[in-house]
Amino acid sequence: MSEDISIPLIHQGLKTSVIGRSIRYYEHLASTMEAAKNESRLVFPEGTVIIAGIQEKGRGRLQREWRTPAGNIALSIVLSPVIGNLPYLIMMSSLSVCRSISMVTGLEAGIKWPNDVLIGGKKVCGILIENELKQDGTASAVVGIGINVGLQPVRYDDIAVTATSLEYELGTPVSRNDIVRELLNHFDRLYTSGKNDCIFVDWQGKLVTLGQPVTATWKDRSVEGIAESVDETGTLVLRLPDGSTTQVVAGDVTLRKTPG
Numbered sequence: 452m453s454e455d456i457s458i459p460l461i462h463q464g465l466k467t468s469v470i471g472r473s474i475r476y477y478e479h480l481a482s483t484m485e486a487a488k489n490e491s492r493l494v495f496p497e498g499t500v501i502i503a504g505i506q507e508k509g510r511g512r513l514q515r516e517w518r519t520p521a522g523n524i525a526l527s528i529v530l531s532p533v534i535g536n537l538p539y540l541i542m543m544s545s546l547s548v549c550r551s552i553s554m555v556t557g558l559e560a561g562i563k564w565p566n567d568v569l570i571g572g573k574k575v576c577g578i579l580i581e582n583e584l585k586q587d588g589t590a591s592a593v594v595g596i597g598i599n600v601g602l603q604p605v606r607y608d609d610i611a612v613t614a615t616s617l618e619y620e621l622g623t624p625v626s627r628n629d630i631v632r633e634l635l636n637h638f639d640r641l642y643t644s645g646k647n648d649c650i651f652v653d654w655q656g657k658l659v660t661l662g663q664p665v666t667a668t669w670k671d672r673s674v675e676g677i678a679e680s681v682d683e684t685g686t687l688v689l690r691l692p693d694g695s696t697t698q699v700v701a702g703d704v705t706l707r708k709t710p711g
């Protein structure tokens with residue numbers, strides 16, 4: 452198993468101005484999302500990072516469960532973005548994850564729309580973002596990131612063929628402290644850059660979904676088409692079999708295998 456999470460080790464080489472101003476580690480939590488929300492309004496300033504060793508009730512997108520056994524990374528970042536930056540949080544987080552993975556392990560990761568991080572077509576990281584718009588026109592957001600580092604996918608029937616982990620891919624231990632530090636460094640650089648147009652272009656370039664036949668599911672709808680493009684707000688444009696297009700603002704896509 453990879454080394455224990457160590458706040459002093461994460462701080463060594465941390466070059467952030469906002470993200471990671473305060474880093475809190477808990478061995479057990481129900482969910483870092485809950486911990487960030489329950490207390491953030493009272494205590495936690497922007498940039499606070501909450502990390503859990505094990506989550507008992509990790510939350511995924513679309514009311515799914517997220518597994519966090521020992522040896523993975525589960526963290527939430529408390530943010531107070533301007534409302535116009537909310538759509539870019541998805542892009543910043545998935546890009547930061549890809550970059551930290553590449554820097555620490557040399558593995559090439561891609562993004563499945565909107566923000567799953569994949570290695571070799573299998574999910575290595577999930578991201579959950581919960582926003583709240585305030586009456587004064589500002590927003591608060593919690594960005595939750597779960598990275599499979601030590602997970603052995605074959606131990607879990609339901610994700611055995613769809614998930615992977617960094618150590619499973621590499622066959623050697625991976626330092627969670629190095630991944631967290633680089634993730635926070637990259638996230639901070641993007642969050643404070645003010646260059647949303649560049650962030651969009653880089654995110655788009657990492658999307659493995661574009662050009663692929665997909666099934667998109669949102670609300671109670673499910674449609675098949677080709678994932679044609681994305682716009683600056685992160686909306687996915689699907690080309691349907693009849694030649695028309697439809698926009699998917701939030702939801703999930705499954706990459707479909709074409710026959711042959």
Ligand code: BTN
Pocket residue numbers: 481482483484506508509510511512513515517519524525526527567576577578579595596597598
């Ligand atoms: C998904 O792919 O469905 C999103 C998974 C998000 C998991 C992370 S782990 C840290 C944070 N705490 C949670 O309970 N969920 C997010």
